[in-house]
Amino acid sequence: MPSLTDLDISRNSLNGSIPLSMGNLTGFRSDLTNKDTDDYLYQGRLKVVAKGRVLEYNTILYLVNSVDLSDNNLSGEMPVGLTSLTRLGTLNLSMNHLIGNIPAKIGDLERIETLDLSSNKFSGPIPQSMVSLTFLNHLNLSYNNLSGKIPTSNQFETFDASIYEGNAGLCGHPLPNCQGGKETPEVPGGDDEDDDSKLDKLWLIFSIVIGFCFGFWGVCGTLVIKKSWRYAYFNFADKVYAYVLAILKKRS
Known part of the structure; x- marks a missing residue:
């Protein structure tokens, strides 16, 4: 499916792991030539769940670039190959049973604006590479098993504490400071x-x-x-x- 730029199979009963071959969906890659983009100029309407709400598009559909696998029974780890889909604007894997660490290479999704990994079983720290996602304006990591210090700088300074809810092991702004770390403030005097x-x-x-x-x-x-x-x-x-x-x- 080389021309696919929007994939929505949410709210089904899909089970098993996410196919490794999803990293081969060339329509979501940024290494396209101008000639390639001509294949994606098509008419129609498209509804996408992004930024926490339903958005409807009827023009520039080839720029939407959305993958929505939410509300299924998917398990296993998040394939590293998904991080090669560098044209992705929206990635929604919420409400599944995904485990393991969030791939460190997730910082390669340079155009991602909406990333929803909530209500899974992801563990480990939030990758530091995510601070490089400068287009990211909607993030939801709530209700996982994440731990460690929340990355700082760039857009992470603006995110609300609610996006980290349900991760008892997380600490640092905007959550309480990490114990025993450099971030623990000293009370003046x-x-x-x-x-x-x-x-x-x-x-x-x-x-x-x-x-x-x-x-x-x-x-x-x-x-x-x-x-x-x-x-x-x-x-x-x-x-x-x-x-x-x-x-x-x-x-x-």
């Missing part, structure tokens, strides 16, 4: 506040110890030094003891 808190606790402990020592030796030291006070203290203690003992005997 945080170290100084900790030091001040530790110093306050140290002074409190020191004050309690000093107060106890002065109180203890203030009483005991006086009894040791002044014999008359020592006799008076022990005499008073004996009287109190005798008084308490007499009361206990009466009650018994």
